[in-house]
Amino acid sequence: MKISIIYHSVGGNTKKVADIIAEGVKIKDDIEVKSMSIDELDEKFIEESKAVIFGCPTYHATFSWQMKKWFDTNKINFEGKLGSVFATENFLGGGADVAELSMIGHMLVMGMLIYSAGHTKKGPITHYGAVTIKDGDEWQQNRARILGQRVAEKSLEIFGA
Numbered sequence: 599m600k601i602s603i604i605y606h607s608v609g610g611n612t613k614k615v616a617d618i619i620a621e622g623v624k625i626k627d628d629i630e631v632k633s634m635s636i637d638e639l640d641e642k643f644i645e646e647s648k649a650v651i652f653g654c655p656t657y658h659a660t661f662s663w664q665m666k667k668w669f670d671t672n673k674i675n676f677e678g679k680l681g682s683v684f685a686t687e688n689f690l691g692g693g694a695d696v697a698e699l700s701m702i703g704h705m706l707v708m709g710m711l712i713y714s715a716g717h718t719k720k721g722p723i724t725h726y727g728a729v730t731i732k733d734g735d736e737w738q739q740n741r742a743r744i745l746g747q748r749v750a751e752k753s754l755e756i757f758g759a
């Protein structure tokens with residue numbers, strides 16, 4: 599099974615979190631995961647992916663304009679894929695939740711199945727998705743890693759091996 603992570607990052611914080619999530623996704627040898635910048639996408643890999651996790655920095659309390667542009671101009675078909683999100687921000691309450699909800703809106707329009715990675719599971723709790731301040735402290739990074747793990751587990755549950 600293939601799982602993609604698609605992110606926008608200028609300063610490297612969001613890239614770092616994307617790579618940490620990728621570590622979490624790799625729960626089995628036969629899961630292939632690629633963490634890709636919106637500028638360097640492997641479209642074939644994404645098309646073959648059962649799940650896609652999107653991440654971006656928070657800009658002015660919402661998602662970055664580059665990520666918005668990417669969603670608005672994307673031609674890849676995401677219909678029926680499992681989708682999850684993460685966002686980075688500088689300040690607690692800086693708008694990462696809004697950034698995540700904005701991406702989720704686009705993902706719903708594209709026909710994706712949205713998964714938050716779980717408030718109902720035992721900790722760490724996620725709400726809309728993983729959030730980190732910059733690239734996160736150890737606890738925040740671990741939550742991001744577990745988001746990746748749970749997306750992989752849910753993908754196996756829904757789509758089979």
Ligand SMILES: Cc1cc2nc3c(=O)[nH]c(=O)nc-3n(C[C@H](O)[C@H](O)[C@H](O)COP(=O)(O)O)c2cc1C
Nearest residue numbers: 607608609610611612655656658659687688689692
């Ligand atoms: C134009 C711009 C606007 C930003 N606006 C916010 C904001 O509203 N709230 C916040 O907490 N951080 C804000 N930030 C900080 C970034 O979200 C944060 O540093 C992020 O981790 C950068 O990700 P990157 O290193 O992957 O590019 C802003 C950064 C930039 C460049």
